[in-house]
Amino acid sequence: MKQPGFFDVEERLARSSGLGDQLEAFSRTVDFEAFRRDLEQALACSDGSKGGRPPFDPVMMFRILVIQTLNNLSDERTEYLINGCLSCMCFLRLGLSERMPDARTAWLFRERLTQAGAIEGLFNHFDTTLRNAGYLPMAGQILEATLVAAPKQNSNAEKNNLxxxxxxxxxxxxxxxxxxxxxxxxxxxxxxxxxxxxxxTMPSSDLAIPFFGYKSHVSIDRKFRFIGKWKTTNAAASDGARLRERLLGKTNTASGVWADTAYRSKANEDFMEKQGFVSKVHRKKPHLKPMPRHIQRSNAGKSVIRSRVEHVFADQKSQTGLFIRTIGITQSTTRIGLANIVCNMRRFLFLERINAAA
Known part of the structure; x- marks a missing residue:
């Protein structure tokens, strides 16, 4: 067996960096210290004057939640990864000899953030960071919702009662x-x-697959595709009704709103007109009548723009494997909120890399 050297860890980290370490890019681009004030206010951290074991640094614990969200990990797998991955240790700024948080500590930290309702504040803080970096929403917004799976655990009788x-x-x-x-x-x-x-042969109709879980409603900026507003509901909730529940952001300098036919209703059209938005929502096919040609062309043009929101959901599901591992809508809101923060971080890294190359 080869004798360990003094620079083995540095050489291994340098090789990981050369292979494109995503966590290193996060540390280099995202200012995690900017979250410290919001985290300390939400957690009501003590000053340590009463003694006892000092708590883990809240910014470091928030970095652990970022690692967990990026890799769709349970608390136990998160503990295993941060203890065995040099890249994670470097991202957390911890040495090999330092004390590492365990699974229970990660769970408790996320639970305290949930009870304090801090996720929305953290999301808004990073949204301000994006604006300060020059990514101002000024091209309109796109609304869409996606289903997020949760573990199936109820019988038919229990389902009917609930x-x-x-x-x-x-x-x-x-x-x-x-x-x-x-x-x-x-x-x-x-x-x-x-x-x-x-x-x-092709079946005569689309497939209807039973689905259990929650629904993530988002509004993204048309140009930069950052998530601006979001909301979590159960999977059976109506998409269109969410439009009037603070899902539209007034900070977008353009008034256009793109969405599919699920958001087309008289109540929504009246609401958007009253709030100063311009509806670009798809029009529905007339009942028992063919779709007029001019409406077909109009919907096709809107689909080209509206399809950009699917890239956001693809990033969350294919890259980070968005899945609900918690119990109840409060914890699920925290999980989806963290996924939205990380999604905006990944998009920020992508755009900054393009700007640097240009």
């Missing part, structure tokens, strides 16, 4: 079981395009 707002009888006298049951996630149908069959 849908009607009742707690199943066999849960009421079992508080431990009740605390581990997700009473906010809902079932819905996810419609997907039918694929060509083996014999070459």
């Amino acid at each position: 849908w009607e707002g009742r707690i199943p009888e066999d849960w009421q006298d079992k508080p431990a079981k009740l605390s581990h049951k997700d009473r906010h996630a809902r079932w819905t149908l996810k419609f997907t395009k039918a694929k060509r069959q083996d014999d070459g």
Whole structure:
């Protein structure tokens, strides 16, 4: 076995950097210290005058949540990764001999942020950072929603009781079981395009697949594709009704709003007109009538712009594997909020890299 050298760690980190270490790019581009004030206010950190073991640095713990979100990790796998990955240790600015947070500590930190409702404030703080960096929303906004899966854990009878707002009888006298049951996630149908069959024929209609979990509603800037506003609901919630629930941002200097037909309603059109927005929402096909040619062309032009929001969801699901591992809509809101912050960070890295190359 080769004798360890004095510079083995430095050489390994240098090789990781040469291969394109994403965490190193995060440290170099994102100012995590800017989150310190919001984190300390949310956590109500003590000054240590009463003694006891000093808490972990809140900024370092927030960096752990970024690692967890980037890799879609459970708390236990997060503990394993930050203890065994040199790149993670460097990102957390911890040495090999320093004390590492365990899974329970990471869970408690995220839970305290959830109870304090701090995720929205952290998201808004980074949104301000993006504006200060010159990424001003000035080209209109695009609205869309995507389903986020959660573990399926309820029987049909339990599902019906929850849908009607009742707690199943066999849960009421079992508080431990009740605390581990997700009473906010809902079932819905996810419609997907039918694929060509083996014999070459196409099914007559799209596929309807049962889906259990939550729904992430976002509004993104048309030009830079940063998430500006977001909201979390159960999977069965209506997309169109969310438009009037603070999902449109007035800081965007352009008034155009793009969305699919789920957002087309008289209430939404009246709301946008009253608030000074210009509706670019897709028009629906007339009932039992062919779609007029001019509306087809108009919808096609809108689809070219509206499709940009799908890149955001693709980044969250294919790159970071967005999935709900927690119980209840409060914790799920924190999970989706962290995913939105990390998504904006990744987009910020991408744009900064392009600007540097130019």
